[in-house]
Amino acid sequence: MRYLVLSDIHxxxxxxxxxxxxxxxxxxxxxxxxxxxxxxxxxxxAVVERVRALDPAAIRGNHDKVCSGVEPAHSFxxxxxxxxxxxxxxxxxxxxxxxxELPVGPRQIDDRFEICHGSPYxxxxxxxxxxxxxxxxRSATQPLCLFGHTHxxxxxxxxxxxxxxxxxxxxxxxxxxxxxxxxYLINPGSVGQPRDGDPRAAYAFVxxxxxxxxxxxxxxxxxxxxxxxxxxELPAVLARRLAVGR
Ligand code: ZN
Numbered sequence: 001m002r003y004l005v006l007s008d009i010h011x012x013x014x015x016x017x018x019x020x021x022x023x024x025x026x027x028x029x030x031x032x033x034x035x036x037x038x039x040x041x042x043x044x045x046a047v048v049e050r051v052r053a054l055d056p057a058a059i060r061g062n063h064d065k066v067c068s069g070v071e072p073a074h075s076f077x078x079x080x081x082x083x084x085x086x087x088x089x090x091x092x093x094x095x096x097x098x099x100x101e102l103p104v105g106p107r108q109i110d111d112r113f114e115i116c117h118g119s120p121y122x123x124x125x126x127x128x129x130x131x132x133x134x135x136x137x138r139s140a141t142q143p144l145c146l147f148g149h150t151h152x153x154x155x156x157x158x159x160x161x162x163x164x165x166x167x168x169x170x171x172x173x174x175x176x177x178x179x180x181x182x183x184y185l186i187n188p189g190s191v192g193q194p195r196d197g198d199p200r201a202a203y204a205f206v207x208x209x210x211x212x213x214x215x216x217x218x219x220x221x222x223x224x225x226x227x228x229x230x231x232x233e234l235p236a237v238l239a240r241r242l243a244v245g246r
Contacts, residue, residue, distance in 0.1 A: 001029050001030065001110075001207065001208060001209060002026075002027065002028045002029050002205055002206070002207050003028065003029065003030050003031070003032055003109065003205065003206040003207075003208075004023045004028040004030070004031045004032070004054075004203070004204075004205060005031075005032050005033075005034065005115075005146055005188045005203060005204040005205065005206055006019065006031065006032070006033045006034070006051070006056070006188075006191055006203055007033070007034035007035065007036065007146075007148030007149075007187070007188050007189070007190060007191065007203075008034070008035070008036040008061065008148050008149070008151050008189075008190035008191060008192060008193060009033075009036065009037050009038075009041075009047055009051070009190075009191040009192045010036055010037075010038065010039055010040040010041045010063065010190065010191075010192035010193045011037070011038045011039065011040060011041030011042060011043050011044040011047045011087065011192065012040075012041040012043070012047070012191065012192025012193065012201075012225050012242075013041070013042075013043035013046045013047055013050070013225070013228070014220050014221050014222070014224045014225040014228075015191050015192045015201040015218075015220045015225060016047055016050055016051075016191055016192065016201075017050075017220070018201055018218045018219065018220035018221075019191050019201050019203045019218050019220075020050070022203075022216065022218045023203065023205075026205065028205065030056075030057070031054040031055070031056035031057070032056055032057045032058070032109055032115050032146070032206075033051060033056045033057070033058035033059070034058075034059060034061070034105075034115050034116070034117055034146060034147065034148035034149075034188070035058070035059050035060050035061025035062075035063075035064055035102070035105065035117035035123075035148055035149070036061030036062070036063045036064060036117070036148065036149070036190075037051055037058075037061070037063075037064055037099065038063060038064060038067045038087050038091070038099065039061075039063030039064075039066070039067050039080065039083055039084055039087055040063070040080070040083050040192070040193055040229075040234075040238050041192055041193070041225065041228070041229065041238075042225070042228035042229045042231065042232040042234060043228060044067070044087045044090055044091055044095070045090065045091060045092055045095050047192075048091070048095040048098060048099065049095065052098060057107060057109055057115070058102055058103075059102060059103055059104065059105035059106075059107050059115060059116065059117055059123075060099070060102035060103065060104060060105070060117065060123070061117045061123075061148065061149065062075070062117070062118075062123070062124050062149070063080075063084065063087075064099045064100075064102055065100075066084045066088075067084050067087040067088055067091065067096075067099060068088070068091070068096045068097075068099035068100035069088055069096065069100065070099075070100050073085070075124070079235045079237055079238065082234070082235055083234055083235065083238060086232065086234055090232075104123055105117050105120070105123050106120045106140070106141070106145065108141070108142065110208055111142075112142055112143055112144055112208045113142050113143070113144035113145065113146065113206060113208060114140060114141060114142040114144075114145050114146075115145070115146045115147070116140075116145060116146070116147050117147065117148055117149050118147065118148075118149040119132065119135070119136040119139070119147060120136055120139045120140045120141070120145055120147075121135065121136065121139040124149075125149075126149055126150050127147060127149070127150060127156075127185070127187075128150060128152075130163055130165075133156040133163065133165070133185055134156075134158065134163050136156075136185050137156060137157075137158045137163075137183050137184070137185045138158075140183065140185065143178075143180070143182075143183050143184065144178065144183075144184045144186065144206070144208075144213070145183075145184065145185050145186075146186055146187070146188065146204070146206070147185060147186070147187050148187060148188070148190070150187060150195070151189065151190035151193055151194060151195035151196070152167075152187060152189065152195055152196045153167060153168050153174070153187055153188060153189030153196060153202050153204075153215050154166070154167050154186070154187050155167070155174070155176050155184065155185075155186045155187075155213075155215075156184065156185040156186070157179075157182040157183065157184050157185075158182065158183045158184075158185075159179065159181050159182035159183065160181060167196070168215050168217075170198065173214060173215045173216040173217055174214075174215040175212060175213070175214050175215075176212065176213040176214075176215070177211060177212055178211035178212065178213065179211075180211070184213075186204070186213055186215075188202060188203050188204030188215055189202025189203070189204075189215065189217075190202055191203055192225075193241070193242065194245040195245065195246055196245060197244070197245050197246060198217060198245045199222060199242060199243055199244060199245035200217040200218055200219050200220070200245070201217065201218045201219075201220050202215065202216070202217055202218075203215075203216055203218070204216065222242050222243055225239075225242055226239035226240075226242055226243070227239075229242075
């Protein structure tokens, strides 16, 4: 079984299509989505419809909550709030309902891994440092937990050697061969708004039987995604940041 893992697509249709084309060339059996389908990007309806057609095991992200009206935008900065209001208006009632009804993570996928948006114990927590990573791994119910929200690809593991961290290097993806003595917390990175300084779309495959997670990067037409954002009169900073992956 090979799972295609998508996180933080953020209504970036160009990035999603490039990822899906790349993933189809490899092949996969099922799709999991770690939340934040929309918010920031200019194509929320098309992205939600693409995702729905994949029949994924999905959970909600903080932007899905705000953009579907489930939660107010209190916690959002000005740019995120403007984009969320724009998205709430742009979504069809059917797509808005799909987002509003996405389940809260964590969600168990099979007998070895689960998914969450921020952390297994708080869907809105940003896991950046060692303490948050350690608490998150300990609160996970499965040896492998996939998370999103930070938009930064990373692997944390906890085992006899203590807590370890690894991140993909420039240019290449990263293959993690899972060790049964370790517990893992892995972020595939963001499809639609990468923030690790690499502007390429990020995603992952999980193959539980062979104990492998593969983090991948894909070039996509960034200029087209930027043009769509500017055309929609969303804040220009949302277009600019795509070019630098920050
Ligand atoms: Zn996000």
